Amino acid sequence: MPRVPRPAVVTAAVLAFGLLATAPATGDEPNVSAPRVVAHFDLARGESPENIALEPDGSADLTFSNARQVVNVTRQGRTRVLATLPAVANPHTPVVGAAVVLGIARAQNGTLFVNYATGTAATGIWRIPAGGGKPRQIAQLPPTGFPNGLALDERRGVLYAADSVLGTIWRVPRSGGTPRAWATGAALEPRNPRPAARVGANGLRFHRDAVWVSNTNAGTLMRIRVRQNGSACAIETRATRLYAIDDFGFVERHRDTALVALTGGSEVAMVRPDGTHRVVLTSKDGLSNPTSVAVRGRTVYVPGAAYFTQRDPNLLLARVHLRDRG
Template sequence: MTAHRTAALLAAVLLVAGAPATARAHPGPSRLADVRVLAHFDRAAGQAAESIAPQPGGGAVIGMIPARQVVRVAPDGAVQVLVTMPLPPGGGGTTPVVGAPVVTGVARSGSGDVYFLYSAGQGALTGIWRLGRSGEPRLVVPLPADTMPNALVIDRDRVLVTDSADGRIWQAPLRGGAASVWSADPALAPDGFFGANGLKIHDGAVWASNSDRGTIVRIPVTGGRAEVRATGLAGIDDFDFTGRGDEILAAINQASELVRVGADGSHDTLLDAADGMQGTTAVVVRGHRVYVTNGANLVGNDSNLLVAELRR
C-alpha cells in the first residue's frame, strides 16, 4: 500500500459517544461562537487526533492515530499520555485497509473507565480495551483480526462498534466478553475504501456515517433496515447531535470542514480551512460546549483539539 493511501485512510478513521436528544421543532439553525484551540498535539510523533470522550470539568480523552495512544487533555490544555499500545509481534503493519496499527474510538463509562479501540491486524490485539483507574489497559472484547474497529458508543450495559472495513456494527457486553454482529445492513458497506465510521445513539435509534457513500443512516435500536437520512457528505468522519431534534454537526475529513446537517438532510459549513480546520476527524456536543478534533493527515501539520460555544 502506498504512503498516500495509508495517510488517506488514517485521516478517515474516527468515534465518540453521543448523548440522546428528544426530537422536537426548533426555530433557526445552531451556530458556533468563541472557537479556540484548547490543545495542540505532536503530529510529527504520530499524534493525529482522532476521537473524543469529554470528561467532567471541561477536559477530554483523545484517541491518537498512528501514535497508538490515548491521551488526556486537561481543562487548561495540558496533554498527558495515558497509554501507548504495543506493536504486534514483529512490528508488522497488517491492519485491514490502513496497514499500520491504530488507536481509534474512545468512550468514557459512567464509572469513569476509559474504553478504546485498537486495530493491529495480528497478535490478538484487535478489539475493545478498557483503561481502568490502575492505568493498565486490558483487552475486554476481542474482535477478529480482519476488522477495522472505528467508533464505539456505550449504550447502557453494552458497547456498539463500527467496522469500517466490512461495513458492520458489532455489539458486546460492557463488562467484556464475546462480540456479535448487530447489523450488516448494505447501507453500512464501503464503496472501495471505508464504510461505516461515526456512531451515535439518538432518539431510539443507532445512527452511523458512511465515509465512502457520504451518508448518515438511522437504524432502530430494535433492529431493522437502515434509513438514509443525509447524503452529499463525501468523506464524512464523526458526527454528533446538537440537542435540537435531529440536527447534526458532522466532521468532514477530506474537505477539512465542520458542517451543520439539518433534520431534512440539508447542510451548510460552519468551520473550514480558514478557521484552522485540517483533516477534521471528530465532533462531540456536551451541553453548550462543542469539541472538535483535527488530525492533519491529508493537509497541514496542526493536529489539535478545538472547543467552541454552541448557540441554539
Template sequence: MAAAALAVALPADATPAAPKPLSHVRITNHFDLAAGQMPENIALMPDGKANVTFAGSRQIAQITPGGSTRILATLPLPADGGVKTPALGFPLTTGIVQADGSTYALYATGTADLTGLWRLTPGKAPKRIAALPANGLPNGLALDPHSKRLYITDSALGTVWTVPLSGGRPTAWSTAPELAATDFLGANGAKVHDGALWVTNLDKGTLVRIPIRHGNRAGVPQVKATGLTGIDDFAFTGRGNEVLATLDAPNKVVLVQPDGTSTTVLDSSDGLQNPTSVALRGKEVYVLNAAYTTAKDPNLLLARLNGHS
C-alpha cells in the same frame, strides 16, 4: 437613536443577517505530528477533562481544561508493526467512550492478538476485553447507557458489532448494505440517540439511522442524509435530530438538519486539518483535527454553538 441608525443603514426590504451557528472559534491545543499524535476520537469527562485517542502513536491521552496533555496509556505494538491493518497499514487507536469510571477504546492492528475493544481503568494496565477480527477495522464506538451495551462500527467489514460493557464475545448486530465500503472505508462514526444507533458511512457520504428493536435487534436502516463527502464523526446538538458532523478530507464541519440538508459552519480557514471527531458539552463544541493528509498542525479546536438553549 440606534433604531433610526439601523433603519438608515439597511434597505427597507432587508433583514439583519442571522447569527452564525458557531462563534468564539479558537484552537486551544496543538499536538505533535512527528510523534504520531493524530487525534482520532474524543470522550468528554464530567470534570471538564477530555480523553482522546491518538491514532498514530497507539495512545490514549487526557486533555485538561487548562490545555495540558497527559498520556494515560500506550497500547502494545503488534509484532509485525501493524502492516496488515486494513486500508491503512499501521496500528491505530480509534473510537473512545467513558463509562463507569473507565475508558473504553478501540484498537486496530491487523493481528488477532491485539485488535479489539480495550478498557483502561485508573491504576491498572490497559486490557483487551473483546477480540475483533484481525481483518476488520474497528472505528466508531457508541454506548447505550440504558442497556450498558457498546456498539462498534467496522469500517473494513461493513459491520456493526455489539458487546456488553463488561466485555466478552462480540455479536454481529448489523451487516446492512448501508454500512459497506465502496472504495476505502465504510461505517465510521456512531452514536446512540432516540432509540436508534446512528452511523456514518465515509465512502458513501451518508448518515444512517438503525432502530434498536426489542431484544437488541437491529431494525431496517434509514438513510437520513446524503452528499456528506468524507463524513467521519458527528454529534447531536440537543435539537432533535440536528447534528454537527466532521468531513475529513474536505476539511469541513457541517450542521445537518433533520431533513438532511447541511450547511458548512467551519472550514480550513478556521484551522481545520482533517477533522475527525466532534463532541458537545452544553454549548461548547470540541473538534479534533488529525492532519492525516494535510500533514500540518493536528489540533483541538473549540467553538460555541449559538441559538441553542
C-alpha cells in the same frame, strides 16, 4: 479515519463538488462561532487525534491513533497520557498497515473503552480504568476488519463498534465477551475499490435509543433504531452528500441536529433533521482534517488529525448558540 493516500479520496471529491446540499440558516436552529485552537499536537510523535469522549470537568479524552495512546486534554490545552496500547509485532491492519487506536467511549463511572485495529488477535475493544491505567482487551474482533467508531449504551450495558472494512456494526457486552454482528448491509459497506481507501461504516454514536453511523465512502449519515429486544431495525439514511464524513456529535436540545466532521475538506457541517446541511467551520477557523465532534452544552470540541494536510494536528473549541425548540 487514519491517513490514507491523497488519491484515494479523489473520486469522492469529484462526486462531492457541486452536489453538497446546502441551505441558509433558519431562525430556530443553533449556530457555531468563536472557534479557537486550545491544543497543538506533534505529528512526528504520532499525535493525530482520532476520536473524543468528554469528562465531567469539560476536559477531553482523545485517542492518538498513530501513537497508540489515549490522552486527556484540559480546556486550557494541558495534556497527559492516560494509557498506551501495547505494540504489536508485524501488524497487518487493513487500510493503514499499522496498529492504530480509533474510537473511544466513556462510561458514567469513568471507565474508557477504545477500539484497537492491528490486523492481529489484538484487534478489538480494550478497556482502560477510570483516570487512566493499564489497558486490557475485553473483546476480540476480526483481524481482517477495521473497528472504527465506538459507542456505549449504558442502559442495556452494551458497546457498539463500526467496522469500516467489513461493513458491520458489532455489539459486545460492556463487560466483554463474544461480539455479535448486530447490523450489516450494503449501506454500511465501503464503496471505494482501492484497498487504502475502503472506508465504509466509520463514525458511530448512540443517540435517542438509536445507533447512528456514517459511511465515509458513501457520504451518508444513517440511523438504526434499537428494538425492545435489542435487535436492529432497518437502516435509515438521514443525510447524503457529506463528502468524506468521519465521526459526529449531536447538539443538545435540538433532537437530531448533528455536527459532522468532513475530514477530507477540513470542514464541520451542521446536519438538520431533514437531511439538509451547511458548513459551519472550515480550515480558516483552524480545522486540519477533523475526525470527530463532541458537544457539551454550549461548547463544541473538534479534534483535527492532519492526516492529509500534514500540518498542525489540534483540538479546536467553538461556541454553540442554542435556541430551545421545546
